[in-house]
Amino acid sequence: MWEYTDTVKDHFLNPRNAGKIEDADGVGEVGSLACGDALTLYIKVDEGIITDAKFQTFGCASAIASSSALTELLIGKPVEVAEKLTNKDIAEYLGGLPREKMHCSVMGQEALEQAIKNMRGEAPSKAEHSHEGELICECFGIFDEEILRAIKDNDLKSVEDITNFTKAGGGCGKCIDDLDRLLRESTGEGACPTPASGPAFPAQGMTNIQRMHLIESVMDMDIRPTLQADGGNIRLIDIDRETVTVEFMGMCSGCPSSKITLHNLVEAKLREKVDPEIQVKEGQ
Amino acid sequence: MKNIYMDNNATTQVDPAVFDEMKPYFTELYGNPSSMHRFGGQVGVQMKEARQRVADTLNCEPDEIIFTSCGSESDNTAIRSALNAQPKKRHIVTTRVEHPAILSFCKFLEKKEGYEVTYLSTDTSGRLDMEEYKNAIREDTAIISIMWANNETGNIYPIHEMAKIAKERNVIFHTDAVQAVGKIAIDLKETPIDMLSLSGHKLHAPKGVGALYVRKRLPFRPFLIGGHQERSRRAGTENTTGIIALGKACQLAHDNMEIENTEVKALRDKLENGLLATIPDAILNGDKDNRLPNTSNISFGYVEGEAILLMMDQLGICASSGSACTSGSLEPSHVLRSMDVPFTFAHGSIRFSLSRYNTEEEVDFVLESMPKLIENLRKLSPFSAEKEAPDCAVKK
Numbered sequence: 001m002w003e004y005t006d007t008v009k010d011h012f013l014n015p016r017n018a019g020k021i022e023d024a025d026g027v028g029e030v031g032s033l034a035c036g037d038a039l040t041l042y043i044k045v046d047e048g049i050i051t052d053a054k055f056q057t058f059g060c061a062s063a064i065a066s067s068s069a070l071t072e073l074l075i076g077k078p079v080e081v082a083e084k085l086t087n088k089d090i091a092e093y094l095g096g097l098p099r100e101k102m103h104c105s106v107m108g109q110e111a112l113e114q115a116i117k118n119m120r121g122e123a124p125s126k127a128e129h130s131h132e133g134e135l136i137c138e139c140f141g142i143f144d145e146e147i148l149r150a151i152k153d154n155d156l157k158s159v160e161d162i163t164n165f166t167k168a169g170g171g172c173g174k175c176i177d178d179l180d181r182l183l184r185e186s187t188g189e190g191a192c193p194t195p196a197s198g199p200a201f202p203a204q205g206m207t208n209i210q211r212m213h214l215i216e217s218v219m220d221m222d223i224r225p226t227l228q229a230d231g232g233n234i235r236l237i238d239i240d241r242e243t244v245t246v247e248f249m250g251m252c253s254g255c256p257s258s259k260i261t262l263h264n265l266v267e268a269k270l271r272e273k274v275d276p277e278i279q280v281k282e283g284q
Numbered sequence: 285m286k287n288i289y290m291d292n293n294a295t296t297q298v299d300p301a302v303f304d305e306m307k308p309y310f311t312e313l314y315g316n317p318s319s320m321h322r323f324g325g326q327v328g329v330q331m332k333e334a335r336q337r338v339a340d341t342l343n344c345e346p347d348e349i350i351f352t353s354c355g356s357e358s359d360n361t362a363i364r365s366a367l368n369a370q371p372k373k374r375h376i377v378t379t380r381v382e383h384p385a386i387l388s389f390c391k392f393l394e395k396k397e398g399y400e401v402t403y404l405s406t407d408t409s410g411r412l413d414m415e416e417y418k419n420a421i422r423e424d425t426a427i428i429s430i431m432w433a434n435n436e437t438g439n440i441y442p443i444h445e446m447a448k449i450a451k452e453r454n455v456i457f458h459t460d461a462v463q464a465v466g467k468i469a470i471d472l473k474e475t476p477i478d479m480l481s482l483s484g485h486k487l488h489a490p491k492g493v494g495a496l497y498v499r500k501r502l503p504f505r506p507f508l509i510g511g512h513q514e515r516s517r518r519a520g521t522e523n524t525t526g527i528i529a530l531g532k533a534c535q536l537a538h539d540n541m542e543i544e545n546t547e548v549k550a551l552r553d554k555l556e557n558g559l560l561a562t563i564p565d566a567i568l569n570g571d572k573d574n575r576l577p578n579t580s581n582i583s584f585g586y587v588e589g590e591a592i593l594l595m596m597d598q599l600g601i602c603a604s605s606g607s608a609c610t611s612g613s614l615e616p617s618h619v620l621r622s623m624d625v626p627f628t629f630a631h632g633s634i635r636f637s638l639s640r641y642n643t644e645e646e647v648d649f650v651l652e653s654m655p656k657l658i659e660n661l662r663k664l665s666p667f668s669a670e671k672e673a674p675d676c677a678v679k680k
Contacts, residue, residue: 002590012594018664033667034627036588036607036614040666056666058631060590060607064664140614163614170614253396 005095011065019054026119028111029126037063041111050074062101069093070108102165136178139171151186203275218273237283245283285600288646293435293637299488306529334531341534344472350496350514351527355462355483356385358496361507362458362479366427368505373426379404380622409571410439410623427456432464436619437570438579444475451476466537467544467576489533493526549577556580558651578638583629587661595657606633
C-alpha cells in the first residue's frame with residue numbers, strides 16, 4: 001500500500017475541478033491508456049489570467065490528485081506565472097508524493113505546457129512526440145529531452161529515480177544503459193569544477209602506488225561496510241589509470257541493482273575521495 | 285467500518301481452530317523437537333502428526349513432506365535441487381504466467397547462471413498449449429515447473445496430463461500448488477508429480493510456513509545446509525507453531541473442499557455475474573470453465589485499478605489489481621499481458637478472491653457499491669468506449 005499524504009487522499013477522493021471545459025482556450029492531452037495514465041487539461045484564459053481549469057484523468061490515486069492539484073494551482077494565475085510551474089510545485093502542493101509516483105506530477109507539468117502551447121496556437125491539443133531528440137524508452141515513448149529536464153528540475157541522482165519521475169526504463173529495461181549515460185552527462189556538467197578555481201582532488205599529485213593505496217582504503221572504509229550490511233562484498237581487480245575494475249561478491253553478485261550500486265556507491269565514492277575522473281567497471 | 289475481505293489469494297484469515305492448535309506451542313510447549321528431553325520430544329510428536337495431516341491432504345507419504353518457511357522457498361528449493369542434482373542438464377521449462385517465486389528465479393538463472401529457459405505462452409483465456417509444451421521438452425531439460433492454479437485468474441492447468449508427459453520423457457516435474465491446495469482435489473498417488481510447493485497462509489494457516497513435497501527416491505539437493513532437521517533436507521530449527529498450524533489447516537482444507545466448490549463457488553458466481561451484468565464495459569479475465577472456485581478477475585475498462593481499489597477501500601472492501609500502479613512497476617500484470625488483454629482493460633483489472641468466511645450479505649454489498657463506484661471514476665476519465673486512445677490495443 002502506498003503512503004499517500006492526507007492532501008493526496010483528499011484530492012483523490014474529492015477531486016477539484018474534474019470535468020471538461022467545452023469552450024476551452026487551451027487543451028493539453030498527454031499520456032495514453034497504454035501507458036497506464038493519461039491526463040487531459042482544459043484552461044480558460046481571460047486577459048492573460050487563467051480563469052478556469054478542469055481535468056479528466058485516467059490513472060491511479062496520485063495521478064488524479066496531481067491533476068486536481070494542478071488545476072487548483074492554475075486558477076487565478078497569470079499565464080506567465082503558470083508557465084513556470086514545475087512538477088515539483090505540484091508534488092509540494094500535495095505534501096509530497098511517493099518517489100515511485102513522481103511521474104504523475106511530471107504528467108501534470110507536461111499537460112500544462114501542452115495546453116499553453118495549444119492556447120497560443122503553437123500546437124495541437126494532443127502531445128505528439130515530434131521531438132528532435134533521441135527516443136530513449138521505447139516502452140513508454142520517452143525522449144532524452146524529457147529525461148534531461150526531469151534530472152535537472154528534480155536534481156535526480158540515480159537511474160531508479162529517472163524511472164520514478166519519467167517512467168523511462170520501467171518497461172523492458174533495455175534503455176537502462178542509456179539512462180545511465182544521460183545521468184552522467186547531465187550530472188557531469190553540473191559537478192565539473194571549473195579548471196581555474198576548482199579545488200584539487202585528493203589524489204592529485206600522488207604517485208601510482210599512493211593512488212592505489214588510497215583507492216584500497218576508500219574501498220575498505222567507505223564502500224565495503226555498506227555492501228557487507230546487505231550481505232555482499234566487493235573485490236578490486238585492477239586499476240588502469242582512470243579505470244577501476246571491481247567484482248561484486250556475495251549477495252551483490254547477481255543483485256539486480258548491482259549496476260546502480262556500481263555507479264551510485266562505488267564510483268561516486270571513488271570520484272569524491274580519489275579522483276573525479278575515475279570510471280568503475282565490473283569485471284571477473 | 286466492517287472489512288469485507290475478498291483478497292484470499294493474497295493471504296487468508298487464520299482459522300480459529302488452527303490458532304487454537306498452535307497456541308500452546310508458543311508459550312507452554314516451546315521445546316525444541318531435536319532435544320533429547322521429553323519436553324522437546326513431545327513437540328516432535330505433534331510435528332509428526334502435522335506431517336501426517338499434510339500428507340493425507342495430498343495423498344502421499346509423511347516423509348515425502350519437507351517443511352519450509354514459505355511457498356517461495358519451496359519453489360526455489362525445488363528448482364535448485366533439480367539443477368544441482370543434474371549438472372549436465374541446463375534447460376528449464378516453465379510458463380509466462382508463473383508466480384514471481386518461479387518466474388523471477390528462472391530469469392535470474394537465465395541471466396546470471398547461463399541456464400536456458402522456455403516460457404510457455406498462453407492464449408487469450410490464459411490456457412496453455414499442450415503441443416507447445418511437448419515440443420518444449422528437450423534432452424537437456426532439468427526440470428519442468430508449471431503452476432497448478434494461477435493466482436491472478438484462478439486458471440487451473442492440466443497438471444495431471446502434463447506430469448504424465450514429463451514422466452514419459454523422464455524429466456523432473458514440479459508444480460507450484462500454492463493456490464490449488466484446499467480448493468481442488470490433489471492426489472499424488474494418481475498424479476506423477478515429483479515436487480509440489482504449498483504455502484500455509486493461503487489456506488488459513490499463518491504466514492511463515494510452507495511445505496515442499498519431494499517424491500520418494502527423487503534425487504534431492506538441499507537449499508539450506510546446516511543441522512539435521514527435516515532429515516537433513518532443510519536445515520534450521522523447525523517453525524514448530526507454524527508447522528503444527530499448517531497440519532491443522534491442511535486437515536481443515538481437506539474437510540472444507542466441498543464447501544469451496546459449492547458455497548464459495550456460488551458466492552463467487554453471484555458476485556461475478558452481478559458485476560458483469562450491471563457494469564458496462566466489464567470483461568472477465570481467465571478460463572471461465574476451468575478455474576478455482578473462489579477467484580474472479582474482472583477488468584473495468586477506461587479506469588485504473590489502483591484508483592478502483594482505493595475507492596473500494598473507502599467502503600472496507602479488500603481486493604487486488606493487476607494494474608501497473610498497484611505493483612509498483614509501470615506495466616500491468618505479466619499474466620494479463622501474456623493473455624493479450626488490451627491495455628484499455630489490463631490497467632483496470634480487479635481480482636476478487638473469496639473464502640469460506642465470506643457471506644452473501646457481503647457479496648450483495650459489493651454488488652450494490654461497485655456500479656456507482658466505477659461510474660464515478662469513469663466520469664473523471666478522459667476515455668470511454670466512444671473515445672479510446674488509438675494505441676490502446678497495442679499488443680506486446
